[in-house]
Amino acid sequence: MITRKILYSLGFLLLVGLAACNKFDEMNHDPSKSGSTQPEYLFTYGEKNAMDLIYAGTQNGSIGMLYAQYWTGDQANSSRYALDEGSNNALWSGLYITVNNLQESIRLNRLRQADVPAAKNQIACAWVMKAWIYQILADAYGNIPFSETNNLSKTITPKYDDAATVYKQLTDTLQAQIALMDETLPGFETGDGIFNGDMAKWKKLANSLLLRIAMREVDVNADAQKIIETAAPNAMTSNADNAEFKYLGVDPNAFPFNNSQREIIQYYVSSTLTDYMRNTHDPRLPVYARPATIPDTINGMRYGWSESDPDRKAAGYYSYPGSKVYSASMPGILMQYAEVEFILAEAAARGFATGDAATHYNNGVKSSVSYWADTSAANNFLANVPYTAGDWKNVIGTQKWLALYPQGLQGWFERNRLDPKKPNGDSLFLAPYNSIEDGSVKFVPYRLSYPKSEQTLNAASYQSAVQAMGGTDTQGSKKLWWDKY
Structure with missing residues (x-):
């Protein structure tokens, strides 16, 4: 200590x-x-x-x-x-x-x-x-x-x-x-x-x-x-x-x-995260996000949604990040075992001598879910997100992105490197409205x-x-x- x-x-x-x-x-x-x-x-x-x-x-x-x-x-x-x-x-x-x-x-x-x-x-x-x-x-x-x-x-x-x-x-x-x-x-x-x-x-x-x-x-x-x-x-x-x-x-x-001394209200979890996790019945969702107050359920906000848009609801409708990642005793993560397993899974998928890609992928998912939830939930969750060799980039990429939460910089770097889509081919990430910082940034x-x-x-x-x-x-x-x- x-x-x-x-x-x-x-x-x-x-x-x-x-x-x-x-x-x-x-x-x-x-x-x-x-x-x-x-x-x-x-x-x-x-x-x-x-x-x-x-x-x-x-x-x-x-x-x-x-x-x-x-x-x-x-x-x-x-x-x-x-x-x-x-x-x-x-x-x-x-x-x-x-x-x-x-x-x-x-x-x-x-x-x-x-x-x-x-x-x-x-x-x-x-x-x-x-x-x-x-x-x-x-x-x-x-x-x-x-x-x-x-x-x-x-x-x-x-x-x-x-x-x-x-x-x-x-x-x-x-x-x-x-x-x-x-x-x-x-x-x-x-x-x-x-x-x-x-x-x-x-x-x-x-x-x-x-x-x-x-x-x-x-x-x-x-x-x-x-x-x-x-x-x-x-x-x-x-x-x-x-x-x-x-x-x-x-x-x-x-x-x-x-938020031990004050409530942090400047960020909501994005619907990019919550919608995908909800659709796959991800047991980490109630840890990554808190229920909104109106109604009492987890609702992510669309990324970059303009506060002047009449379709955007009042603040209480959207979820703040989970209390664990706002805890005063939350550890500062340098690197975790889950990331290692996803690296080894990708290496194996590329033909490197690092073992079986599916085994490493499963270990990566289970170790991340076990860290945030529990082992039994991890074993059950794998059936919802099985490894598919022919789509390894998206399958590994999406779960690695989720496992890197709340390491924002590392999640951004990997988002750029792999640009994963959902395993069904749909876009995972959304372009925010008017996402042009200096005339050149149109997506990320x-x-x-x-x-x-x-x-x-x-x-x-x-x-x-x-x-x-x-x-x-x-x-x-x-x-x-x-x-x-």
């Missing part, structure tokens, strides 16, 4: 790093000294701050959950991809601050490796967290600062690396760190809010992240098959391996977007535009990145390199 001392230290740790987007990505410490804090504190901050950002209402609610079409906004313009610059900048700068603190944890651990046997494991854990964060940045924005972000002595205006190159470096780094992990020694014995220092689980997470990376680039990287086949036997094997940050349920360590954004601060603080690198990605920095100007559907 995270110690109270570490939690109270988090505010101080904000002084340790400044955002890469503000071009100060590493504090100028004297390498001969230990620094003003400890690697454990920096690592705790890295875990918590990343989760606080990813699951904040301004990032997960207004970007991820809307773009994945799990939710729709009370005000229709919030569901038409009009990106709030404050939320966008907070995501970018906050994640780079977090990366900086994790890098400082690595630096301090390198100084004490000779005296602290667990230091190499702690370095590996910090690298796993960094890989997770960097993939999110690359999948949200495309080309990003990467290779020059931790070298203030060389530049305060880091270049943007090609996203495919970032992926290659993340893969190489994870593979190298997996090889260095020593399961006979602990990781962070204090300050690890995900696995409490259990290196066997950190190794499974690292292999699972390799699966996520390789599957996302599977249509553009011939090496993806080998990466998947090598990592698969060492990835998560049950819900007990889920990588989740354990919030304590009270401030300052409560799930960042919770391919990416986020870069924060506007980059145009002034890192102008030359910003302009080079924009030219490399099609010449226009908009959400709909160009698909990401791995998006082929």
Whole structure:
């Protein structure tokens, strides 16, 4: 469990790093000294701050959950991809601050490796967290600062690396760190809010992240098959391996977007989600959504429905997200076993040596339903959504999309990558009314535009990145390199 001392230290740790987007990505410490804090504190901050950002209402609610079409906004313009610059900048700068603190944890651990046997494991854990964060940045924005972000002595205006190159470096780094992990020694014995220092689980997470990376680039990287086949036997094997940050349920360590102190009313669950789940008798529906007050049943709202439309009913007619995902003790999900099984199912469907596609698909459905409901419900539900080899993309894609709830950003990335339809061929997602953010987004954004601060603080690198990605920095100007559907 995270110690109270570490939690109270988090505010101080904000002084340790400044955002890469503000071009100060590493504090100028004297390498001969230990620094003003400890690697454990920096690592705790890295875990918590990343989760606080990813699951904040301004990032997960207004970007991820809307773009994945799990939710729709009370005000229709919030569901038409009009990106709030404050939320966008907070995501970018906050994640780079977090990366900086994790890098400082690595630096301090390198100084004490000779005296602290667990230091190499702690370095590996910090690298796993960094890989997770960097993939999110690359999948949200495309080309990003990467290779020059931790070298203030060389530049305060880091270049943007090609996203495919970032992926290659993340893969190489994870593979190298997996090889260095020593399961006979602990990781962070204090300050690890995900696995409490259990290196066997950190190794499974690292292999699972390799699966996520390789599957996302599977249509553009011939090496993806080998990466998947090598990592698969060492990835998560049950819900007990889920990588989740354990919030304590009270401030300052409560799930960042919770209704324990106030009712959250700016989002409804979308009818895209509720209609499909109702039609398949999905036992997760009453957990993902709450009954509306008028009438007492679950009613999703059509995505992006204009508040001025006379056919749109009063607020009480539509359902808010479920109370569990608004709970102060809801964990911050980094990755779950269900996703691993859907990756392995897709890999098998593509002909990779990862076992039987139907078995992995069934395991993915059952593990997700068991997590939110119960095992008996999972077994019964499978009859309603059977695996069909000839339609694997839609069958796996729809259930993976549902299993990624409430990981809004990951749901959006996978929506773009697979563009699944319902298994009967009907459209799953709806285009909202007037869904044109900047003249180019007519259905769903391919990416986020870069924060506007980059145009002034890192102008030359910003302009080079924009030219490399099609010449226009908009959400709909160009698909990401791995998006082929």
